[in-house]
Structure formats: structure tokens, C-alpha cells
Amino acid sequence: MSVARRLALALTLPALLATTTLTQAASLELSAGNDTKPVACGGELPAFLAGVKQEAVAKGIPASAVDTALAGAQIDQKVLSRDRAQGVFRQTFLEFSQRTVSQGRLDIGRQKMSQMKDIFGRAESEYGVPAGVITAFWAMETDFGAVQGDFNTRNALVTLAHDCRRPQLFRPQLISLIEMVQHGDLDPATNTGAWAGEIGQVQMLPKDIIAHGVDGDNSGHIDVKKSSADAVLTAAAFIKSLGYRKGEPWIQEVQVPENLAWEKTGLGNEIPASEWFKLGVTPRDGDTKFGNLPAALIMPQGRKGPVFLTYPNFNIYLEWNQSFIYTTSAAYFATRLSGAPTYAKGNPDPALDDAAMKDLQTKLQARGHDVGKIDGILGSGTRNAIQKEQQRLGLAADGWPTQQLVQGL
Structure with missing residues (x-):
């Protein structure tokens, strides 16, 4: 969860792997934002x-800790392969959410929440984050700690910081990992995680652990890998730092009328929820x-599928992972x-296959819409373009691609 996660695929998302080789040429890359200081790579x-x-010693980390952290560091070619891989996420919301929000996971999640009632109570009282929000991420990221990744963390960060594609993102993470070694919170030779x-257990980067880590079991160390208490409270502290608003909802399933002004829907088109209610939008829970x-008002599979209102706390999910389907599924899980209750599945129009989606994106691009890469993926740019063309053609502008739209174009 961080800048790196926004640019890298989450472990739960499928990817096509491609091989690559590391450049041997020494070079410099400018860091992001307003910082023009070059980052060595x-x-x-x-x-x-x-x-x-x-650099680490200049930041006050003892040279002995740096030597311990970096001893035996190696470039991991598998990390580079993952980094170069093109992310592919073609499942619909119904497909993905039904797979991830399974009854088994719900049962385990509720059991964990009951077993760790005191820890989750602390999370809510001290940080304002409900148990369900944390537990949903815990489940989706690692199946409650069961699948945390098998890449050596030190080598992964050395590899990505050394590589000249995004060193400004990963070099600070490497420095923070060294700081974790200094604190005795991580063994650089054996610690494993995501690429x-x-x-x-909730998949956090070293810099975020340093900033928001909580020793939930009073062991004297912050161990988000082995200690569920540390992982839960650290996640709560991090979520609070993202701006979570205590006592407010994040997503709410609703029913919609047939004659809704669909062009008003979609992320970024916020109005007071009371105005949606006046337009005939009805919360299922009343x-x-x-x-x-x-x-x-969002419709992951158009107006005929599940429909939700998203509130300001939904932005926390977008900070965690920018995949719309992952984000909506995690929020629904919570x-x-x-x-x-289980959402109403509805009867959405069938999803377009890969070839049809690419053809649609090509048509949309030809009409001047910015859909990004022609990749067959229904991203935000493609959804926005679809909605505009639906409105132009007199169709229900719900942002869901249909054969009717393809034929209209």
C-alpha cells in the first residue's frame, strides 16, 4: 500500500510474466514530483x-546495521520480470467479488474478529477504523497471513532501487528496510514478501511500516509478518493516515429507478447522498x-448489475489499490x-470479450476519447468514454460496454 502498490500489481491480481535483463549502464533518474535531486541507479x-x-549513514543509521542489512544482497531477475509484466485484469465485478468474498473467507474473517476482539477494539478506539475494513484487506491481500509472498524482501528492493525504471520510488523503501533491520524488526537474509x-499479513512497504508500525503484542518489535496483532494495528494506523473518517460509511448498496439520470453517475460525480435519494435511489438497508x-453512484457492471453509493471513506480503498474491481470488491467485503447482506446480482448485460473490447476502444479513440492503451481492459478512461458515447447515442449512460453500443458506433 503506497506509491509502489499503485504502480505495481497487487498479489491478488493475475499477470502475464515477461522476461527482461538488467541494464548494466550506470545512470541517473530524476525523482518524482517537485524534487529534482537525481537518484543514483x-x-x-x-x-x-x-x-x-x-545515504543510510547520513540519515543516522549505524554503519553496522547497514552492513548487516546489505550483506549478501543480490539482483533478483524474477523481480524484474514481474516488474516488466503487463497487468491483466479482465474479470468482471461479479466474477472477482464472488471468488474473493467467499463464504469460507467470511467465516474465517468473523472468527478472527471474534478471537481478536480486544485488538480490533483498539483499532477502532485509537484509530477509528472498524474491524470489517481491516479484516477485508487482511483476507484479500494474504488470506489472513497464509500467502505473504516468497521473494526475499531485501533483494527485491535492492533490485528495484538499482534498476533505473523507478529508483525514486524504491530507494527510500530500501533505506527504510535498513532501518527496520537496525530496530531488530526484520532479518534481511530470511524475510520474504511480495515482489x-x-x-x-496486510502487505505494507517498509516506509509505511516505519511511519505507522504498532507493536500490538508488546513484544518490543513490530513484526507485521508473524504477529497478527501488529499487522492489524499497523494497518489501522496506516488507514487512518490516509484520511479515514471515523463513524462514516464507505460504500452502500442501493436500488435505482429505471429513469435515473445515468450521466450523473460514476466516480468523481459526487452530490449529497440526500440528492440521490430524492432521485429515487434507495438504500437496500433503508x-x-x-x-x-x-x-x-457506481455500477461496476452497469445499471442492471449491483449498484452502490460510495462515500468519502471509499477514497481510502482507492489509495490502497487503484483497480476499480479490486477496490469495490474490498469495500463490499468490508x-x-x-x-x-449479499448484494443483489441483478441481470447485467454480458461482458464483451477481449477482441470486442479492443475494437470498442479503437472506435472510441477514433472519436477523440482518451482511453489509454488499447488493451481490452475496462479502465476509468474507457468507462468515461463509453458513458459519453452512450449519452450521445441516446442510450442509458451507465458506462458499461454492450453490443448495442458497439453497433451504435
């Missing part, structure tokens, strides 16, 4: 590691007490753990 590994050591450097909050 590439070149011979010993020289690169010497530069990392110099992009995420660690532990709860309208948050009508003063801004809300967007509502189920918090007592909501």
Missing part, C-alpha cells in the same frame, strides 16, 4: 550498495442518515463483515 552492484550505505517489497455526505 544502475552500474556495478557493489558501487551501488556503497552509495546506499552512504515489489511489500511485507506481512439507512439514509448519512444523506449529508457527498456520494457517487460491508459483509460488518453485517450487510
Whole structure:
């Protein structure tokens, strides 16, 4: 969860793997944002590691801790292959959410919430984050710690910091990992996690663990890999830092009328929830007490499938993972753990196959819409373009691609 996660696929998302080789040329890359300080990358590994050591020592980390952290560091070609892989996420919301929000996971999640009642109570009282929100991420990221990744974390971050594609993102993570070694919270030789450097039961990067880590079991160390208490409370602290608003909803399933102004729907089109209610949008749970909050109406599979209002706390999910389908599924999962019923599946129009989606994207691009890469993936740019063309053609502008739209174009 961080900048790296936004650019790298989450472990739960399928990917096509491609091989690559590491450039041996020493080079510099400018860091992101307004920081124009060059970030060293590439070149011979010993020289690169010497530069990392110099930077870490300058930040106050003892040279002995740096030596311990970097001893035996290697470039991992498998990490580079994952980094170069093109992400592919073609499942619909119904397909993905039904697979991830399974009855087995719900049962285990509720059991965990009961077994760790005191820890989850602390998470909510100290950080304002409900048990269901944390537990849903815990389940989706690692199946409650069962699948945390098998890449050596130190080598993964050395590889990505040394590589000249995004060193400005990963070099600070490597420095933070060294700091974790200094604190005795991580063994660099044996610690494993995701290929992009995420660690532990809720998959967090070292910099976020350093900033928000909580010793939930009073062991004297922050161990988000082995300690569920540490992982849960650290996740709560991190979620709070993203702006989570205590006591407010994040997503709410609703029913919609046939004649809704569909062009008003979609992420980014927030109006007070009370205005949606006046337009005939009805919460399935009947709860309208948050009508003063801004809300967007989203339809992952169009107006004939499940429909939700998203509230400001939904932005936390977008910070965690920018995949719309993953995000909506995680938010829905959290509502189920918090007592909501199964969504109404509806009867959405069939999804277009890969070839038809690429053909649609090509048509949309030809009409001047920015759909990004012609990849057959229904991303935000493609959804926005679809909605505009649906409105132009007099179709229900719900952002869901249909054969009727393809024929109209």
C-alpha cells in the first residue's frame, strides 16, 4: 500500500510474466514530483550498495546495521520480470467479488474478529477504523497471513532501487528496510514478501511500516509478518493516515429507478447522498442518515448489475489499490463483515470479450476519447468514454460496454 502498490500489481491480481535483463549502464533518474535531486541507479552492484550505505549513514543509521542489512544482497531477475509484466485484469465485478468474498473467507474473517476482539477494539478506539475494513484487506491481500509472498524482501528492493525504471520510488523503501533491520524488526537474509517489497499479513512497504508500525503484542518489535496483532494495528494506523473518517460509511448498496439520470453517475460525480435519494435511489438497508455526505453512484457492471453509493471513506480503498474491481470488491467485503447482506446480482448485460473490447476502444479513440492503451481492459478512461458515447447515442449512460453500443458506433 503506497506509491509502489499503485504502480505495481497487487498479489491478488493475475499477470502475464515477461522476461527482461538488467541494464548494466550506470545512470541517473530524476525523482518524482517537485524534487529534482537525481537518484543514483544502475552500474556495478557493489558501487551501488556503497552509495546506499552512504545515504543510510547520513540519515543516522549505524554503519553496522547497514552492513548487516546489505550483506549478501543480490539482483533478483524474477523481480524484474514481474516488474516488466503487463497487468491483466479482465474479470468482471461479479466474477472477482464472488471468488474473493467467499463464504469460507467470511467465516474465517468473523472468527478472527471474534478471537481478536480486544485488538480490533483498539483499532477502532485509537484509530477509528472498524474491524470489517481491516479484516477485508487482511483476507484479500494474504488470506489472513497464509500467502505473504516468497521473494526475499531485501533483494527485491535492492533490485528495484538499482534498476533505473523507478529508483525514486524504491530507494527510500530500501533505506527504510535498513532501518527496520537496525530496530531488530526484520532479518534481511530470511524475510520474504511480495515482489515489489511489500511485507506481512496486510502487505505494507517498509516506509509505511516505519511511519505507522504498532507493536500490538508488546513484544518490543513490530513484526507485521508473524504477529497478527501488529499487522492489524499497523494497518489501522496506516488507514487512518490516509484520511479515514471515523463513524462514516464507505460504500452502500442501493436500488435505482429505471429513469435515473445515468450521466450523473460514476466516480468523481459526487452530490449529497440526500440528492440521490430524492432521485429515487434507495438504500437496500433503508439507512439514509448519512444523506449529508457527498456520494457517487457506481455500477461496476452497469445499471442492471449491483449498484452502490460510495462515500468519502471509499477514497481510502482507492489509495490502497487503484483497480476499480479490486477496490469495490474490498469495500463490499468490508460491508459483509460488518453485517450487510449479499448484494443483489441483478441481470447485467454480458461482458464483451477481449477482441470486442479492443475494437470498442479503437472506435472510441477514433472519436477523440482518451482511453489509454488499447488493451481490452475496462479502465476509468474507457468507462468515461463509453458513458459519453452512450449519452450521445441516446442510450442509458451507465458506462458499461454492450453490443448495442458497439453497433451504435
